[in-house]
Amino acid sequence: MRCTPAAGMARAPREITVVGGGLAGVATCWHLLRAATGGAGGRGGREASSPVRVRLIEGHGALGAGASGAAAGLLHAWAPGGGRRLHWGEEGLRATGETLAAAEDWTRRRGSPPLARRSGVLRVARDAEQSARWERLFAEGGVPAGLRTLSSAEAEALAPGIHAAGGVALSGFDDKGPAALHDPDGCVVDTRRYVEAMWGCCKELAEMTPGSTADLELGRHVESLAGLEAELRPDAVIIAAGAAAEALPELRGRLGLRLCLGHAVEIAPAGVSISDWPPDMPSLLGPVYLAARPGGAGATLGSTKIWGATPEEALRRDSRRPSDEGEAREVCAELLARAEELWAPSAAWVPREVLA
DSSP: OOOOOOOOOOOEEEEEEEEEEEEEHHHHHHHHHHHHTHHHHHHHHSSOOOOEEEEEEESSSSTOOSSHHHOOOOOBBOOTSSSSBBBTTTHHHHHHHHHHHHHHHHHTTTOOOOOOEEEEEEOSSSSHHHHHHHHHHHHHHSSSSTOOOEOHHHHHHHSBBBGGGGGGGGGTTTTTTEEEEETTTOOOEEEEHHHHHHHHHHHHHHSSSTTTTEEEEOOOOOOOOHHHHHOOOSSSEOOOEEEEEEEETTTTTOOOOOOEEOOOOEEEEETTTTTTTTTTOEEEESSSEEOOOGGOOOOOEEEOEEEEEOOHHHOOOOTSSSOOHHHHEEEEHHHHHHHHHHBBGGGGGGEEEEEO
C-alpha cells in the first residue's frame, strides 16, 4: 500500500547516491534537487517532490577530472558523421540548455567570466560523397532545425582559410552539394568550470528545500555497488561514471560499451595575446575540431582516438593531471598538422596544454 503524507506533515527525505562527478553526474544531482523545489528554482508552479539528500561520489580529486574535463564542450545536435539528426540530439540540447542557463546565472552572480561562447558551429564536407549525402538529407527533411547549407564562398566568408579534408579547396564541392553546414545556435562550453558551477547550483537548491542536502565526496573509489549499498543504504544509486562504469563488477560486460580514449590540445596564437580567435568566427568541425574557447582564449583542438581501452584505463585517466611529456609531443604534432589542413591560420598557433 502506498501512503501519502497528510497536509502539513513532513515527508522523509529520499537518500540518493550518484557515482561520477562529471557532466552527467552533476546534471543528475541538479535535476533531483530541482524536483524537490517544485520546478525552476522553486518557482516552477509544480508540486515539490519529497526532500532529497544527494550524495555525489567522484573517484578523482576534483569534479570533471575524467573525460568531462577534457571535452571540448561543443554543443550541437548533429550526428558525428555530419548533418544527420543525432538520436535524441535536439531533446538533449534543450535539456542541456536548462542546466547551462542555471550554471551561467550562478557564474554571473559571482562576477566570473562567461561559461559559453555562442558563435555557432561550422562543419566542412569531408569529400564529394558526403556533400551529395547532405544534399539528399536536406531534400528529405532529415536534418536538425536551424541547420543551414553553405556554398564554398559562404563558408570561407565565415571562416577565412577554411579547407576540406587534406587541405582540399571547398570550391570543388559546389557542383555536388553543400560545401559546409552551419549551425548558428551551436556553442562551446568550458566544461571544467561548468561542472563546478552546476555543483554550486546544487548546493543552492538544497538550501532552498528543508530536509534536502547536497554532499560531495572526492577521491573515493567505489569498489562495488554491493559494498556501497551495504555501507550507505541509500534509496537509490545512480551510475554516471562514463567509461569507468564497467569497472564495477556488477556492470562489467553488461552495458555494451565500446571504449575509446584520446587527447585534445588547448592551442593559442604564438607570441601574441591568446584571445585571437576571430570574434565572430564559428567553431570548426572536419577531420579534427577547433572549438573556440569562451572569452576568446584560444581554442581546443581534438582529438586523437584510441579504441579498445579497458574500464580500468578509463578509471585511471585524470584530465587534471599533465600528460606524459613524450606522449604529449606526439599528440601535438599529429593534431596540429591536421588542424592546418582544416584551417590554414592555425599553422601559427602553438599548444598550451594537452588534455587526456
